[in-house]
Amino acid sequence: MPDIGLIELALIGLVGFLVLGPERLPEFFGQIGRIVRDGRAWLNGLKNQLAHEKSQLSNPINEVTSEIKASVENIVDVSKGDQRD
Numbered sequence: 001m002p003d004i005g006l007i008e009l010a011l012i013g014l015v016g017f018l019v020l021g022p023e024r025l026p027e028f029f030g031q032i033g034r035i036v037r038d039g040r041a042w043l044n045g046l047k048n049q050l051a052h053e054k055s056q057l058s059n060p061i062n063e064v065t066s067e068i069k070a071s072v073e074n075i076v077d078v079s080k081g082d083q084r085d
Helices: 005-085
Strands: none
Touching: none
């Protein structure tokens, strides 16, 4: 998000006041607020959905990784046993 300071915010308000007038300015900012709120809700939903999909994909990968590690450990144990004999 871009950083908007007090001076920039005041300038936006002044331009909005001059362009829209005092009657329509609150309605305009209300619409902007609704758009921002809906956009944030949409992005949060998307983020949650992506996190869910990621967890569904990573679970099988973790299982296979564990199986491979167990197999490698088994092979190492067997090879150590062969070296002792």
